[in-house]
Amino acid sequence: MAEITWFFAYRHLRSEASSHVITFRRGQRVRSGRGLAFWFRPDRTSIAEVPADDRDTDFVFQARSRDYQVVTVQGTITWRAAEPEALASRVDFTIDLRTGRLRTDPLDRIASLLIGLAQYQAARYVEHRPVNDLLVEGAAPLQDGIAASLTADPRLREMGLSVVTVRIAGLSPSAELARALETPTFERAQGLADEAAFTRRAQAVEKERAIAENELSTRVELARRQAALIAQEDENARRQAEGRAEAGRIGSEAEAARIRVVEAARNAAEGERLALLRDTDPAVLQSLVLRAFAEKLTKIETLNVTPDLTAALNGVLRGRDVPPAAARGDAPRDVSTGR
Template sequence: MTSIKRYPWMNHFLGSPTGYVVHLQRGTVKHQGVGQAFWYRPVNSVLSEVPVDDQELPTLFHASTLDFQDVSVQANVTYRFIDPVSVSSRLDFGLKPAGSAPAAGKEQVATIIGQLCQSHAIDLIATTTLAEALSHGVSRLRIVLTESLRADTRLKSTGIEILGVQVLAVQPESDVERALQTPVREQLQAEADRAVYERRALAVERERTISENEMASQIELATRREQLVGQEGANARRTATERAAAELINAQATAERQGISAIAEASQIRLVGEAAAARESATMEVYRGMDQATLLTLALKEAAGSLPNIGNLTITPDLLSGALAGLFRETPANAGE
């Protein structure tokens, strides 16, 4: 940073590494260069300090297109002073006492470069439409401004070198910009809506697929359940048929056993009856040849076997005489026969 120390009748100057100082004393260059340090008398000396580092100049201006639309151009110019002595002689970079108005050298450079940029940009934009200016204006303006500024004789004679030009934006008016953005916004909104609809359709399709799968699973389960019920019914019918056949066989076997038992029992009864009849017949044959007294005795014996036990039996003469009379009375009759 440049510093000046003031003493009576003399001042001391100490320069900076980025400032090129030119010391004129009565119109003659006494000192010049970067980082100078010297004494000088302020009454007959003039000091000018020109920056030698790169300078950035932002600029903004308006232009009209071929279809009469206003656009704003924002650019940035990088330059430097390659001939500080010429610059100090043509522009105001003088070091002034404290309280005085600052040097206007940078403002003069900004005015010169800004006017040159605006002039060349207006000439180019006037031959293009708004659509072309918005689509290709930035690159075209960068090329045109760089070439035109580097070839400008005034800048060269002043000792100013243009390092580069950057065009940052070419914008229309706000209402025109909104109008131009509307179709794109609507298209983007339509794309967003279409994406939403497709996502919803895909979700519906997936839900339908899931429902169809669930329905197919239910149908498959119902079919298998029906097959299971049919198989269970068939098994039940087969079991009942087998049980009925077994019961029928058991019944037939039982009936056959009962029939055989009945036949055997009937045969036994018949045999017993026949044996009893034969015995009775034989007995009757035996009885047929016996006399009455013997038969009576046998009858009494049979009757006595059938009677209950008698503890005491009293036979009176009347009873005995009557029985004997009856017995002997019937015997002759039988003998006569």
């Protein structure tokens, strides 16, 4: 918007660099350019201000597909005034010389024109295709078609308009149709989810079965090893018992052999001793007997001395065969120890 200041009968206009200002005086064009600043008299001057920057025009409209389904098209058209003077000659961009504002709405007229052309091209494109093909193809073909149509439109070229870009933001069916189209996809996704769940459960069951089989195999192997251990322990115990029995037998045989040897030696010694004693004097034998008896005797409580005993002792001591006491006929007497 241009900025206008007053100074008595004259006024001063200052425009932005993004605006193309065209000044007419008495029906003749006197100046034209961007970002101008000048003095003028309002009673003899007319000024038009055309925007020279890029402008965006949003649109939303509906079209019917070949299978009678409503499709909503939403997008944006970016345009600019390639020839501001030509555009000003076709569309009224005159400004109010008191406020600097546009007297009419030329931008709305240009937006209506662009939207109408885009809607016509979109309707022609959509009506020849079923809704499934439109949704599968996406918005790119429609976007290219609208851009090519607007760029080649002769009316826009004559007006000095240039279409910079066309962007289709959305190509969507109605809410009911969208839900209907989403249902198969949702069901397929749900089926895949169920299949994944079933597969996971089957894998879990298979793993549990494998674990159970592994546990059973482990238990069987442990039982087999335990049986083998018990058999080995029995075999070891049997071998130990046999070893102990064999050792006992060998020890018994050795002890028996030792006893036989000892007894044989003892018998031999006894035989030699008996052979030596066979020719010994009876008195000497009695002495030996008494000596052996004395060696075994530890305590004497009572001793009976008879004439026969004293006679035998005298005979031994004196070397006589008949003891004197027996010849005299003395009676025996008791002799107690310690008296």
